[in-house]
Amino acid sequence: MAGVSAGTVDRILHNRGNVSEASREAVERVLKEVGYKSNIHTSAISLRREYNIVITTPMASPGEYWESIQNGIGHAIQEYSDISIICRYLNYNQFDIYSCRAAYNTVMENNPDAVIIGATFITETQELCRELDNSRIPYVFIDSSIEGTNPIATFTTDQYTCGYLTGKLIRSMVPDSSEIAMFGVKRIGNQHSSNSTERRKGFIKYFAETPQTTIKEALFSMLNPEENEKTVLEFFRENSRVRGVAVINSRGNIIADILKKNGIDGITIISFDLTSNNIRCIRDGSISALLCQRPELQGFNAVKSIIHYLLYKKKEEQVHHIMPIDIIFKENLPYYREFMEV
Amino acid sequence: MAGVSAGTVDRILHNRGNVSEASREAVERVLKEVGYKSNIHTSAISLRREYNIVITTPMASPGEYWESIQNGIGHAIQEYSDISIICRYLNYNQFDIYSCRAAYNTVMENNPDAVIIGATFITETQELCRELDNSRIPYVFIDSSIEGTNPIATFTTDQYTCGYLTGKLIRSMVPDSSEIAMFGVKRIGNQHSSNSTERRKGFIKYFAETPQTTIKEALFSMLNPEENEKTVLEFFRENSRVRGVAVINSRGNIIADILKKNGIDGITIISFDLTSNNIRCIRDGSISALLCQRPELQGFNAVKSIIHYLLYKKKEEQVHHIMPIDIIFKENLPYYREFMEV
């Protein structure tokens, strides 16, 4: 249509130079006219190139949050199976900064074409990103983002709103007169647990706007189950008017199981994430509601945005994608299983 | 690898016959061995064939439910833009059986390769499906399914559970002592409004299990706004202890607007679907919660399943897809906008 050959059009499409102004203009006019949109799949086979994606996130335990993200990543590479993608997972222990450093140190050795980062430690991540920026390797953040970096996309949740909504829900689910507790996890060291911090802020904010409810705050530990059980039981002994508990991380099942084991009932629990333990508890009624943040979709879209970037060399207009907050009760749980995976 | 040419492999893949048992076995062994999975996109370009998809649903008014479904359909044909798909919309008035018959009658004239059906009238739809079955034209149901038909897939919601959940939510959102009303829409004629019927059953069921709440039931009309306003106001005058209203269709905004206009407040409303009017009301606080059923995803997946069927000639294992029920408040609303579309 523009009176030039396919070769020239291709040079223009990919900014490979060696094109006269005249040709460029003619072709660009036609491209616009016909609304040309290149085909990512045929493009990929024609390129006959393998892409190396390095994924560095906290360890995925079976049935937990990061496994769902990995599932989403897996589904994406299936959906785009015509694009040859090699994934290398570099997982670290989110409670151990040395493990994170070790993982990050091997990122570059893997010659990534792109990197998916699930960040926990701020400084280390910033350093990694600086390296990636220097080598012009694109990266995306998943679950949370880190300041002072230049990702091509981030997939996060508005944790503040999660916390606020948690407050609103738990307030509506217990009798007006009862007290409400917020349980957080004891954190060790300096890791970036900004997710819970933000949730906590939002939670507090809700009850600041809606006073006349007494809020009790408590921490429990992930490390010592026996110790933990004692602490939790003591808490409820001392705070017998508490009828609602918001566990502002994904460990609601721990509290639920302690209460069940000790025959304490009549307490409404709300927590986060469709982990297999939480699913079990929501089924048996010991957890009443879960807030979820589409981990599968995060993983899926992370890969999708990378593929589009690698093939089209173009950033999306929108860099920051904030995931929906799904509210899940016993009743609507079954229908999230299939669609969790996009 | 099997010592035969591409042509033979292709004949085997598509069951086109003229293949010796020996070749078939050899090839099938290799296919299994390498985990062969055909590429739907290159397959499509090679076929250089246009597919005609006829979509027959109730009229899509701007900002309402069926428009969201159409958006999902649109996104799917974008995502699969390498497969040439021609969509023809045959919309009918869901309150007019003649209009539906007229639409259905033109389905076959359009020579569809596949049909997407949003059904309202049972008998008419069954007849249409019989015709399609006879001509071996595949079809999928969207929003609701009809008995005695053979769709290759259906995308629906568990309306009974929606109703049950509506009861549970509204109960928790109003003071224990207050009465609760359920509003439905007056239906004319014999059309299939099984969606609201099922929702109503679920709603009633919840309060049967959880007694000590008085439930008032009321109908309002879509046809006469002034009349309607009178009826609604009268209802609240006569039932002054009602503090919670469940509108078990997508018209919660109508009740919300009437209450606002007449300065009645302190009433919690819950309704269905992210229509633009409901979005407005949830933003200004006059509707407190909405239950939604992923209409975009329904549309998207309807097209996707058709494409896979047309290209692979294989039914999916799972025919009936039940969508998640999303619970939306003012706070988590903003993050559903982007992801409504898959």
Next chain:
DNA sequence: CTGTTAGCGCATTCAC
């Protein structure tokens, strides 16, 4: 029954 050939949209290489 089978292999060869041509061509889909796309990208690269290599002469000119």
Next chain:
DNA sequence: GTGAATGCGCTAACAG
């Protein structure tokens, strides 16, 4: 600065 030729995974038509 440009076009022709080649090849990617895939399918269909055709010749044997």
